[in-house]
Amino acid sequence: MKVTDLGDFEDPILVFGGPYSNLQAFDALKAAARRLDIPAERIICTGDVVAYCADAEATAQAVREFGCAAVAGNCEKQLAERSEDCACGFDSSSQCSILARGWYAHALDQVSQDSRDWMASCPDIVVFTKEERRYAVVHGGLTDISRFIWPVSSDTAFIEEFSAVEEAVGSVDGIIAGHSGIPFVYNTEQRLWINAGAIGMPPNDGSPDTTYVTFDDQPRIHRLRYDFNATRQAMENAELTQGYHETLSTGLWPSEDSLPCIMRHT
Numbered sequence: 001m002k003v004t005d006l007g008d009f010e011d012p013i014l015v016f017g018g019p020y021s022n023l024q025a026f027d028a029l030k031a032a033a034r035r036l037d038i039p040a041e042r043i044i045c046t047g048d049v050v051a052y053c054a055d056a057e058a059t060a061q062a063v064r065e066f067g068c069a070a071v072a073g074n075c076e077k078q079l080a081e082r083s084e085d086c087a088c089g090f091d092s093s094s095q096c097s098i099l100a101r102g103w104y105a106h107a108l109d110q111v112s113q114d115s116r117d118w119m120a121s122c123p124d125i126v127v128f129t130k131e132e133r134r135y136a137v138v139h140g141g142l143t144d145i146s147r148f149i150w151p152v153s154s155d156t157a158f159i160e161e162f163s164a165v166e167e168a169v170g171s172v173d174g175i176i177a178g179h180s181g182i183p184f185v186y187n188t189e190q191r192l193w194i195n196a197g198a199i200g201m202p203p204n205d206g207s208p209d210t211t212y213v214t215f216d217d218q219p220r221i222h223r224l225r226y227d228f229n230a231t232r233q234a235m236e237n238a239e240l241t242q243g244y245h246e247t248l249s250t251g252l253w254p255s256e257d258s259l260p261c262i263m264r265h266t
Contacts, residue, residue, distance in 0.1 A: 002123040003169055006044075006069060009130045009215075013042040015137065016212035017178030018073070020051035020200025021059045021107060023234075025210055028226035029199050030066065036214065040067040044126055046178030046196055047073025047139040049119075052244045053200060054234040056107040060115040072122035073139040073179065074146045078104075079111050080120035103240055125169055130215050133173040136165045140179030149177060149193065151184040152260050158188040176213070182263070183211040183221045194219045199226075201244065202251040204259070209251075 014033055019026045033043060049063050049070065050056040063070060070076075077083075111119075124145075126137040141147030142164040149157055165175055174192035182204070183197030197203050197211035209223040228248040235245040243254030256264045 001125070001168060002072075003125045003127065004069060004123040006126060006128040009042060009128055011042060012036065012038055012214055012216045013044070013128070013130065014038045014212060014214050015044045015046065015176050015194075015196045016199050017046040017196045018048040018051060018181060018198030018200045019045070019059050019063060020048060020198060021053035021056040021103075022200035022226075022231050023053075023055040023059045023062060024228070024231045025199045025224065025226045026059055026062055028224055029212060032212070032222070032224060038214070043068035044128075044137050044176075045070040046137060046176065047071045047122070048075045048178065048198070048200075049073070050075050050079060050107045050111060051200065052103045052240070053231055053248075054106070054238040054240055056110040057112055057115060060111060060118070064115070064118050069126050069137075070122050071126055071137050071139050071178075072119065072124055072145075075104075075107070076119035076122055077145065079107065080116045082108070082116070084108075103242070103244065106238060106240060125165070127169050127172070131217055134171065135174045135176055135215075136169055136172045137176045138165065140177060142168060146179065148180045148258070149195070150180060150182060150260055150263065151186060151195075152262055155188055158186065158193050161193075162188075162191060174219075176219075183213065185219055185221070192219065197221070199224055201247060201253075204253045204256070204263075204265070205251055206265075207251040208249055 139145050141161045176194045181198045186193040196213040199210045208228045232245050232248045
């Protein structure tokens with residue numbers, strides 16, 4: 001297990017999830033960071049740099065050149081090993097699993113060996129301290145990199161993940177994750193679980209905007225606006241038209257069967 005300790009931050013930091021091969025969204029994230037005066041040294045990605053959208057290699061290169069810390073997501077792990085599927089944790093009969101065959105094959109074909117080597121070097125956990133509180137950043141969970149933790153998950157799920165993280169890196173006051181694509185803050189046993197959402201795909205709320213999180217004294221979820229029409233056009237040009245290209249405009253997932261029933265729109 002690879003662990004990166006970024007030390008103690010006094011100034012605000014920014015955490016974002018899943019660029020998902022969405023180059024326009026990552027450009028917008030960098031612009032937002034500049035407006036907030038947060039440099040790359042205080043920015044962390046929760047993984048899945050490459051996924052649904054068209055610009056897999058360009059996005060991987062852009063994140064790497066930017067210089068922010070990046071946790072290894074399941075997509076980084078699988079692409080680094082040239083595996084034949086994304087290992088996203090979907091049920092094999094789910095719409096997510098069916099649709100993944102299209103975008104993952106595109107990513108597998110596009111990503112360079114140089115980018116694979118960088119993905120293989122990404123840590124499993126990033127830790128840092130802010131306002132005398134210690135945080136760990138993971139992808140989905142530490143018990144399972146592709147574990148889906150939702151705002152409606154049981155307390156047991158959160159407790160299991162805190163136990164696994166603390167066994168690996170010691171006591172923490174909060175965990176920041178991604179993978180599920182839904183941003184939220186959950187307080188369990190006086191400790192925080194924060195999901196930063198994903199910048200590459202909207203959080204199934206009917207808006208094309210995506211999300212990221214900043215930390216000063218408390219975590220704050222922000223909306224990210226970007227040129228989603230350009231991203232959609234790139235997907236159409238690459239013939240990635242299984243449904244996620246429409247999500248960029250509608251803000252609704254074609255794969256709600258991956259969500260708990262209570263969180264579905266239909």
